[in-house]
Amino acid sequence: MIFLLQPRVARLLAGRFFEGISAGLLMMALPWILLKDGNNGSVVAIIALICTLCSFLLTPFFSTAVDRYSRKMIMVIVQLAQAIAALFLLIVFTLPAEVSDLARILSIAAVQLVFWVSADLAWNTTGAFIQENFQPDEYPRISAYQEVMMQGVMLTSGGFGILLLESWSLSQFALFALCASTLSALCYSTMPYLRKLREHIEQSFHGQLVETRKIFLRDPQLMIFLAMSCLSYPVLTYLVKLVPVFLAEQGYSGEWFAIWKSSYGLGAMVCGLVITVLLVKFRSDLLMVVSVLLIALSLSVMAVVTEPVVIIVMTLGIGFFNATNRISRINRMNLTTDIQERGRIDGGLKMFSILMQSLSYMLIALLSSWQLTHYGFAVAAVVMLLAGGYMYRFQAKTQRQIKLIAENS
Numbered sequence: 001m002i003f004l005l006q007p008r009v010a011r012l013l014a015g016r017f018f019e020g021i022s023a024g025l026l027m028m029a030l031p032w033i034l035l036k037d038g039n040n041g042s043v044v045a046i047i048a049l050i051c052t053l054c055s056f057l058l059t060p061f062f063s064t065a066v067d068r069y070s071r072k073m074i075m076v077i078v079q080l081a082q083a084i085a086a087l088f089l090l091i092v093f094t095l096p097a098e099v100s101d102l103a104r105i106l107s108i109a110a111v112q113l114v115f116w117v118s119a120d121l122a123w124n125t126t127g128a129f130i131q132e133n134f135q136p137d138e139y140p141r142i143s144a145y146q147e148v149m150m151q152g153v154m155l156t157s158g159g160f161g162i163l164l165l166e167s168w169s170l171s172q173f174a175l176f177a178l179c180a181s182t183l184s185a186l187c188y189s190t191m192p193y194l195r196k197l198r199e200h201i202e203q204s205f206h207g208q209l210v211e212t213r214k215i216f217l218r219d220p221q222l223m224i225f226l227a228m229s230c231l232s233y234p235v236l237t238y239l240v241k242l243v244p245v246f247l248a249e250q251g252y253s254g255e256w257f258a259i260w261k262s263s264y265g266l267g268a269m270v271c272g273l274v275i276t277v278l279l280v281k282f283r284s285d286l287l288m289v290v291s292v293l294l295i296a297l298s299l300s301v302m303a304v305v306t307e308p309v310v311i312i313v314m315t316l317g318i319g320f321f322n323a324t325n326r327i328s329r330i331n332r333m334n335l336t337t338d339i340q341e342r343g344r345i346d347g348g349l350k351m352f353s354i355l356m357q358s359l360s361y362m363l364i365a366l367l368s369s370w371q372l373t374h375y376g377f378a379v380a381a382v383v384m385l386l387a388g389g390y391m392y393r394f395q396a397k398t399q400r401q402i403k404l405i406a407e408n409s
Contacts, residue, residue, distance in 0.1 A: 022180030025177065027116075060209060062117075064208050064347070080181075080185050086181060124350060143327045144272050197339060246376065260308070263316045266316060267320040275324060
């Protein structure tokens with residue numbers, strides 16, 4: 001409890017809370033408003049595609065900036081950018097009705113783009129900031145607190161979203177986001193910051209950007225190991241798109257999808273409650289391998305037994321093991337990655353996740369057009385099984401090398 005009350009911990013978590021609930025509610029409201037106001041399904045899809053493409057293209061530059069400039073300053077700037085975007089949206093939607101529908105759609109698209117790419121920058125920066133501003137023995141605790149808090153924010157945002165989407169206007173959502181983002185920026189700006197990143201870097205920005213390739217080629221097997229671990233997130237977003245399509249095709253109601261979506265958050269929250277103990281008792285790389293293989297097992301069960309109750313129960317496990325895998329990977333990187341290179345490594349892994357995520361959406365479209373949606377679970381299971389197999393071989397090889405070195409020393 002004393003650790004939780006420290007200013008650097010309390011203000012980080014408070015900032016993350018306001019950041020999460022601001023972006024969570026507004027990013028839920030923006031596409032909903034477009035869909036509710038007319039037949040804008042294709043517009044929503046195009047906006048999401050543009051945001052994904054921009055995120056992918058900007059990630060190398062963002063990740064280089066994370067390794068070059070104050071990470072605390074970047075976190076504050078991100079929240080101020082989101083606050084300004086929310087203020088712009090508030091002004092547009094409180095103007096007289098003479099504003100054209102096209103102008104409103106473009107305003108929504110611009111704000112969604114700002115929140116989308118800035119959220120990716122915030123995600124990249126936060127991991128590097130925690131590695132820099134905390135001690136190795138504190139990593140498991142801050143990860144546990146952050147996981148419980150963020151999953152609580154997701155569930156809270158979802159619950160409020162269900163209640164407010166039909167009663168609030170977009171200007172009210174924008175005002176809420178403006179206030180929350182401002183509070184988040186205030187929390188981040190007052191955090192104590194123990195900077196370990198070099199303040200004077202002789203290498204140019206372009207030089208650091210190009211150096212990213214050398215960083216990944218220095219130990220390619222390790223980077224593949226980390227990338228295979230990152231597959232659990234694209235698989236999750238794949239399920240978020242696959243499950244509603246599958247349930248709709250089978251004639252199940254939307255309530256099943258709502259319960260399914262909540263089950264993932266509950267599983268991840270349980271992980272946050274026990275992850276500190278797991279990280280103390282087991283190696284991070286072992287937890288990553290076991291988690292990925294158990295995700296593959298859960299997906300295999302879902303492929304064989306496609307009843308909604310079974311899918312929900314298995315998703316509880318996937319939520320738990322996905323969070324365990326992610327936190328274990330972050331903890332391993334916190335302990336072994338050079339602070340001066342952390343942003344670029346996170347950025348490269350992020351680009352891999354975005355690419356796999358985009359390919360998974362294409363796969364869902366193909367399976368749905370071929371009336372083979374039920375095979376989507378099996379495809380995901382095979383992918384995770386192959387990833388887990390590679391990860392198992394890598395960590396077994398690494399442990400043999402460590403044992404050999406210990407015996408010869």
